[in-house]
Amino acid sequence: MDERQRTRRPGGRSARVGAQVHQAVTALISERGYGHFTVGEVAARAGVADSSIYRRWGSLEDLLSEVALARLNAQSPMPDTGSLSGDLHTYAANVAREITGPDGLALVRLAVALTGTGTGQQDRLGRQARDSLRDERTRQLQSMLDRAVERGEKAPAPLDVLDHVLAPMYIRVLFGMELTPGYVDGLVDRLL
Amino acid sequence: MDERQRTRRPGGRSARVGAQVHQAVTALISERGYGHFTVGEVAARAGVADSSIYRRWGSLEDLLSEVALARLNAQSPMPDTGSLSGDLHTYAANVAREITGPDGLALVRLAVALTGTGTGQQDRLGRQARDSLRDERTRQLQSMLDRAVERGEKAPAPLDVLDHVLAPMYIRVLFGMELTPGYVDGLVDRLL
Numbered sequence: 206m207d208e209r210q211r212t213r214r215p216g217g218r219s220a221r222v223g224a225q226v227h228q229a230v231t232a233l234i235s236e237r238g239y240g241h242f243t244v245g246e247v248a249a250r251a252g253v254a255d256s257s258i259y260r261r262w263g264s265l266e267d268l269l270s271e272v273a274l275a276r277l278n279a280q281s282p283m284p285d286t287g288s289l290s291g292d293l294h295t296y297a298a299n300v301a302r303e304i305t306g307p308d309g310l311a312l313v314r315l316a317v318a319l320t321g322t323g324t325g326q327q328d329r330l331g332r333q334a335r336d337s338l339r340d341e342r343t344r345q346l347q348s349m350l351d352r353a354v355e356r357g358e359k360a361p362a363p364l365d366v367l368d369h370v371l372a373p374m375y376i377r378v379l380f381g382m383e384l385t386p387g388y389v390d391g392l393v394d395r396l397l
Numbered sequence: 398m399d400e401r402q403r404t405r406r407p408g409g410r411s412a413r414v415g416a417q418v419h420q421a422v423t424a425l426i427s428e429r430g431y432g433h434f435t436v437g438e439v440a441a442r443a444g445v446a447d448s449s450i451y452r453r454w455g456s457l458e459d460l461l462s463e464v465a466l467a468r469l470n471a472q473s474p475m476p477d478t479g480s481l482s483g484d485l486h487t488y489a490a491n492v493a494r495e496i497t498g499p500d501g502l503a504l505v506r507l508a509v510a511l512t513g514t515g516t517g518q519q520d521r522l523g524r525q526a527r528d529s530l531r532d533e534r535t536r537q538l539q540s541m542l543d544r545a546v547e548r549g550e551k552a553p554a555p556l557d558v559l560d561h562v563l564a565p566m567y568i569r570v571l572f573g574m575e576l577t578p579g580y581v582d583g584l585v586d587r588l589l
Contacts, residue, residue: 310509316571317506322499332573339572368565376564379508380531381524392560
């Protein structure tokens with residue numbers, strides 16, 4: 206579809222507002238960090254009304270989670286290479302590239318920011334948004350693993366991939382260790 | 398040693414200052430979060446001169462890292478049970494208890510705060526402090542594993558413990574998942 210068609214399609218305005226709001230959130234996170242801006246500031250930056258944001262996203266926490274999910278889906282989409290080994294190696298390599306890049310700790314920062322320990326409404330909303338982000342990525346990973354099972358391959362559970370492929374990579378980056386391609390491939394091979 | 402002896406021993410003043418400074422740092426982290434207080438504020442809270450802090454700790458980053466290490470050593474010390482399996486199960490259970498408790502994400506928060514992506518002096522100091530904290534804990538873990546080898550047991554490398562026991566627990570807590578004793582024991586059993 207060319208640009209003219211894209212801007213004409215029904216829902217074009219909604220998509221444009223979505224993009225503006227996502228862009229505003231990304232800019233505010235990078236300038237101030239999580240927890241240091243409000244829905245009103247996102248709305249002002251995006252040129253929309255506060256009420257549009259609340260109506261569409263419900264809360265700042267849900268908006269933050271959606272922006273993070275969009276980033277993950279764009280930068281580490283679930284591959285479909287035709288084999289489980291190919292899918293997991295590709296996925297792990299994409300995640301490794303993403304988390305060793307500029308602001309590679311974005312997802313960890315978000316999870317920390319959303320994980321309040323209090324019992325108030327904002328802390329509850331934060332934990333809910335974190336959980337729904339986690340659940341959505343788990344569903345995507347499950348689909349990739351289901352395709353393997355449908356092809357007759359033996360697949361691990363999504364949480365095994367989290368525990369033994371994703372978690373080590375995240376913790377190594379968090380503590381300043383290098384991720385070599387050999388190391389990343391080794392994590393996948395060990396799991397398979 | 399009773400309280401009277403403790404306060405009389407050589408180095409008693411230095412130990413007292415150390416404790417006051419650690420307490421001040423812990424309080425400021427909990428009130429304001431990392432990155433939102435200065436050496437001057439730590440000094441004022443602890444009732445010592447700024448210069449004493451710089452002389453003893455070098456930088457705020459090194460002080461933060463020392464406080465975190467002291468907390469880790471107090472709350473998840475390396476066990477010495479007489480067997481590798483006993484040591485690793487005990488260690489993993491201690492870490493699990495610690496990171497599921499109040500402010501269990503303290504170490505993750507610190508690592509995120511110390512991992513600046515810039516090239517300025519403060520970012521460099523932060524990364525150095527993070528690396529020296531990691532290296533010190535790795536040395537402690539290595540000693541525990543060395544004891545197993547001396548007893549004739551076959552031990553994993555410290556980074557295998559990090560990758561396949563510690564990392565999954567941290568990532569699960571970060572994303573709001575429960576750590577059951579069975580799960581934690583299973584991680585250790587799988588590694589051994």
